[in-house]
Amino acid sequence: MVIILQDGSDVPVFKQIRNQIVVGISEGKLLPGEKLPTVRALAEEIGINSMTVNKAYQLLKQEGYIITDKRNGVRVREKFASIPELSPEAKEQLHQMVSEARIRGITRDEFVALVDEYYASSMPDGYLQGEYTPLLE
Amino acid sequence: MVIILQDGSDVPVFKQIRNQIVVGISEGKLLPGEKLPTVRALAEEIGINSMTVNKAYQLLKQEGYIITDKRNGVRVREKFASIPELSPEAKEQLHQMVSEARIRGITRDEFVALVDEYYASSMPDGYLQGEYTPLLE
DNA sequence: TCCTTTGTATTACCCATAATAATACAAACA
DNA sequence: TGTTTGTATTATTATGGGTAATACAAAGGA
Numbered sequence: 417m418v419i420i421l422q423d424g425s426d427v428p429v430f431k432q433i434r435n436q437i438v439v440g441i442s443e444g445k446l447l448p449g450e451k452l453p454t455v456r457a458l459a460e461e462i463g464i465n466s467m468t469v470n471k472a473y474q475l476l477k478q479e480g481y482i483i484t485d486k487r488n489g490v491r492v493r494e495k496f497a498s499i500p501e502l503s504p505e506a507k508e509q510l511h512q513m514v515s516e517a518r519i520r521g522i523t524r525d526e527f528v529a530l531v532d533e534y535y536a537s538s539m540p541d542g543y544l545q546g547e548y549t550p551l552l553e
Numbered sequence: 554m555v556i557i558l559q560d561g562s563d564v565p566v567f568k569q570i571r572n573q574i575v576v577g578i579s580e581g582k583l584l585p586g587e588k589l590p591t592v593r594a595l596a597e598e599i600g601i602n603s604m605t606v607n608k609a610y611q612l613l614k615q616e617g618y619i620i621t622d623k624r625n626g627v628r629v630r631e632k633f634a635s636i637p638e639l640s641p642e643a644k645e646q647l648h649q650m651v652s653e654a655r656i657r658g659i660t661r662d663e664f665v666a667l668v669d670e671y672y673a674s675s676m677p678d679g680y681l682q683g684e685y686t687p688l689l690e
Numbered sequence: 691t692c693c694t695t696t697g698t699a700t701t702a703c704c705c706a707t708a709a710t711a712a713t714a715c716a717a718a719c720a
Numbered sequence: 721t722g723t724t725t726g727t728a729t730t731a732t733t734a735t736g737g738g739t740a741a742t743a744c745a746a747a748g749g750a
Binding site for chain 1: 572575576578579580618633634635636637638639643644646647648649650651652653654655656657658659660661663664665667668669671672675676678679681682
Binding site: 490 | 725
């Protein structure tokens with residue numbers, strides 16, 4: 417998968433990397449169990465320091481998206497825990513987003529249409545919870 | 554309207570103030586044309602520096618939510634421009650949010666239910682675009 | 691007219707975080 | 721025995737958030 421950095425962004429580089437990998441997993445561009453580039457390889461590829469890549473991997477590891485194994489490198493989790501609730505932070509973020517949309521005059525249906533668009537890009541129900549068992553390599 | 558600061562938050566204080574005021578406008582807790590506290594009054598009320606409040610007001614002003622008038626203080630905009638599109642940043646944020654929800658196993662319907670909940674808290678269609686003309690003072 | 695209140699501008703300082711840089715090390719595989 | 725892996729360490733730089741202490745022009749009230 418290709419990581420593309422937005423240079424003028426206020427989002428830190430390590431978080432941009434983390435975000436793009438999470439979207440990649442959700443949309444099947446990164447398969448369960450797939451090997452990610454080494455910290456040094458990815459750092460050189462996108463022209464940044466390897467410790468910044470490591471910081472992104474540390475975050476992904478802590479959040480349960482990937483598994484790091486010394487010598488074996490970094491791999492995408494095989495299965496993900498089903499947690500049928502958004503985090504309080506995410507809920508507040510969504511609340512905020514709806515409020516701003518509402519002031520701009522964006523209707524509920526317009527907002528939901530956008531949500532549907534993004535859900536259509538992601539993998540089908542249960543794909544990452546283990547009901548599908550994709551063959552790898 | 555009461556501003557409540559989350560002390561352990563990673564969200565900067567000036568942005569917490571800005572966010573709560575935006576939500577307040579969307580949900581009718583702040584009426585169009587309503588006067589906001591002075592920078593010094595709000596600063597003392599929540600125990601922070603007045604320049605931090607000013608920073609929040611500057612942002613709200615630049616985003617078109619409020620109007621500052623020397624000597625007259627700060628007031629909520631009367632009418633808001635109808636812009637039937639989320640900003641690219643907001644879209645990307647929503648995309649990110651859907652991706653993370655998807656990995657957690659949260660379905661489209663569960664996500665939309667949350668959106669509906671927040672839309673139910675906000676004012677009806679067109680309220681802030683001037684079709685309603687609320688009486689003030 | 692004089693005083694007060696308003697948002698605003700300025701300057702300085704402290705602190706946390708992001709990012710780079712240069713290494714170093716234990717583990718594990720070929 | 722290399723070499724590659726993630727990881728830890730230390731130092732340095734830059735940016736942004738927040739506080740602090742003022743200062744000022746504008747505008748309203750007394």
